[in-house]
Amino acid sequence: MGTHKPLHQHTAGHDRHRARRAGELLLGALVSGALGVAAFGSAGAAHATCVSINGVAIGTGCTTTTGNLAVAVGSGTSTAVGGSENTAVTVGSSGSGAGAGNNNTAVTVGGGSTSGSGFGGNGNTALTVGNGSTSGAIFGNSNSAVTIGNGSTAFAIGSSNGALTIGGGSGSAAGPTGQSATVLGNGSSAVDSIVVGNNK
Numbered sequence: 001m002g003t004h005k006p007l008h009q010h011t012a013g014h015d016r017h018r019a020r021r022a023g024e025l026l027l028g029a030l031v032s033g034a035l036g037v038a039a040f041g042s043a044g045a046a047h048a049t050c051v052s053i054n055g056v057a058i059g060t061g062c063t064t065t066t067g068n069l070a071v072a073v074g075s076g077t078s079t080a081v082g083g084s085e086n087t088a089v090t091v092g093s094s095g096s097g098a099g100a101g102n103n104n105t106a107v108t109v110g111g112g113s114t115s116g117s118g119f120g121g122n123g124n125t126a127l128t129v130g131n132g133s134t135s136g137a138i139f140g141n142s143n144s145a146v147t148i149g150n151g152s153t154a155f156a157i158g159s160s161n162g163a164l165t166i167g168g169g170s171g172s173a174a175g176p177t178g179q180s181a182t183v184l185g186n187g188s189s190a191v192d193s194i195v196v197g198n199n200k
Helices: 007-040
Strands: 050-053 056-058 062-064 069-073 077-084 087-091 095-102 105-109 114-118 125-129 134-138 144-148 153-157 162-166 171-174 180-184 189-191 194-196
Touching: 050 062, 050 077, 056 062, 062 069, 069 077, 077 087, 095 105, 105 114, 105 134, 114 125, 162 171, 180 189, 189 194
Parallel strands: 062 077, 069 087, 077 095, 087 105, 095 114, 105 125, 114 134, 125 144, 134 153, 144 162, 153 171, 162 180, 171 189, 180 194
Antiparallel strands: 050 056, 050 069, 087 095, 125 134, 134 144, 144 153, 153 162, 171 180
């Protein structure tokens, strides 16, 4: 008959594994957010409403390649490049980027925020509503990332993941495959889990 570890040892090991995995996923979200989303979501300073379809632009601040659409209303920027049937829409002084894949959509409404969708995947959707916030549905297929609030983030990284953040100063991260993360509250965070409440 084999020996069994006490329950507290199993729990401690499991907690360490979850903490390490959470840290890795959040680090990946931060890196991808800094490099990927910012790169696609900032096509340069715009000063008026613009639209770009199939590489042809009216106004400044919207950039596309063939088969893609970018629209910006206000002083923001929109970029949809690489692949086809990608759409980037910005309302306000923010940035949206979709591309490097097919059927990706990024929508940003607010000031100083970004949304990024695609970056090597297909069928991803990123939506950011608020100021100083970021959403990324990236590096895989069929991801969804939604941020509603100020100073918050949502990242779905990999494939078939969903991340939802509603609140201020909060963050959610889901990945790498078939995971979901939801935060409802202020100053809270969730990795592949559901968190409801403030400062959790």
